[in-house]
Amino acid sequence: MKLLIADDDPQMVRALRITLAAHGYDVVTAADGAEAITVAAQESPDIVLLDLGMPRLDGVEVIQGLRGWTMAPIIVVSGRTGSADKVEALDAGADDFVTKPFQIDELLARLRALSRRAQPASGETGESTVRFGDVIVDLATKTVTRGGSRAHLTPTEWRMLEYLSRHPGALVTRQDLLKDIWGSEQVSDSGYLRLYMSQLRKKLEEVPGEPAHLLTEAGMGYRLVL
Template sequence: MKILIADDDPQLVRALRITLAAHGYEVIAAPDGAAAVTLAAQAHPDIILLDLGMPHLDGIRVIEALRGWTDAPIIVVSGRTGSADKVDALDAGADDYVTKPFQIDELLARLRALARRSAPASTGGSDPVVRFGDVTVDLAAKLVTRAGAPVHLTPTEWRMLEFLARHPGALVTRQTLLKDIWGTEQVADTGYLRLYMSQLRKKLELDPSAPRHLLTESGMGYRLVLG
C-alpha cells in the first residue's frame, strides 16, 4: 500500500518513512502543499498523510484540490489542536485528524482501519435500507440520500453512520465505535467522535442543533432513532 506524506518537517518525514516502511508500506513524500498535489496526481497513493501548515499551499487547499479527483483517505497530521481547524479539515474532505505529537501505534491503527474501509467489499446477500426523517441509507450500495438527493460522506462519516444504521434504536457506546472505526479500543477519544457526529448532523438532520435521529446519550455513546 502506497502512502503519501505531505509535511515540511524533514525529521518527522524521515521517522515516518522508516517506521511505515518497516510495516510494509511504500512511502513517498512531498515537502510542501503544491508538491503534494502534483505528486498525488502522478503516483495515485492509497492513503495521504497531510500537515495543515505547509508552504506554497495550505493544507486545507490541498485537501480541496485532492477531493476534486480522488477519494483516497486523507489523514491530517497537525500540531493545530483547535476544534475549528479540525472541523475545517473534515469539512474540506479529510477522513481523520491526528494531533502532533502522536503515538505511532495509534497512527498505525488508523491507517489499518482506513485501509480496510478502502478495500473493495466482497459480494454477499442484500443489506437492508434504513430510513429516518427524509434520509435513506442503502447499506448494500453504500449510498445516502436526503429528500432524494445524494449526500457525500467521508469514509469515516460513513463508517460511523453505517454502524449506527445496523443497530437502529440501540445504544452504541463510544468504545464500540472507536474499535469499529479505528480498529482498536486503545485509541483515546479526544473529541473525534463528537466532531464526526456533528458533521453527520449537519448533513442529515433537519435541525442539527436539536437532532431527532442522531442522538447523544450523555456519558455513554450514541443512538440512531428511526421514524
C-alpha cells in the same frame, strides 16, 4: 497498500518511509503542497499522511484540493496543537489528526482503522442499503440520499453514519465509534462525536432538535432507529 507522505521535513519523511515500508506499506512522498496534489493524482494512494505547514500550498488547501476528486482517507500529522487547526482540517475533509511528536504504534493503529474495508461482522447487517425516514444509506456505493436528493457528508460524518447503519437498532457506544473512526478507544472525545452527530441530524433529520432516528443514549452512546 499505498501511502502518500506529504511533509517538508526530510528527516520526518525519511523516518516514516522506512518505518511504514517495514510494516508492508508502499510509500510515495511529496515535499510541498502542490507536489502532494500532483503525486496523489499520479499514484492514487489509498491513504494520505499530510503535514499542515507546507510551502506552496498549505495542508488545508491540499485537503480541499484532494476532496474534489478522491475520498481516500487523510491523516493530518502536524506539530500544530491548537483546536482551531484541528477543527479547520477536519471540516476541510481530513479523517484524523495526529499531533507531533507521536508514538509510531498510535499512528499504525490509526492507519489500520482507516484501511479496514467494510466487511459485515458479527452483529452487523448484511444489507447493502438502510432506510430511515426519507433517507437511503447505500453502503455499497457509500452514498446517502434524502428525499431523492444527494446528501453531502464529510468523510468522518459518513463513517459515523456507516457504523450506525451497520448496527441498526443497537446501542453503539462512544468507545465503539472512537475506535472505528480514529483507531483507538483511548482517543479523547473532546466533543467531536457530538459535533458530528449534530451535523448529521441537520442533514438527515426532519427536525434536527427533536431527532426521530439518530438518537443519543445519555451517558452511553448513540442508536439508529429505522
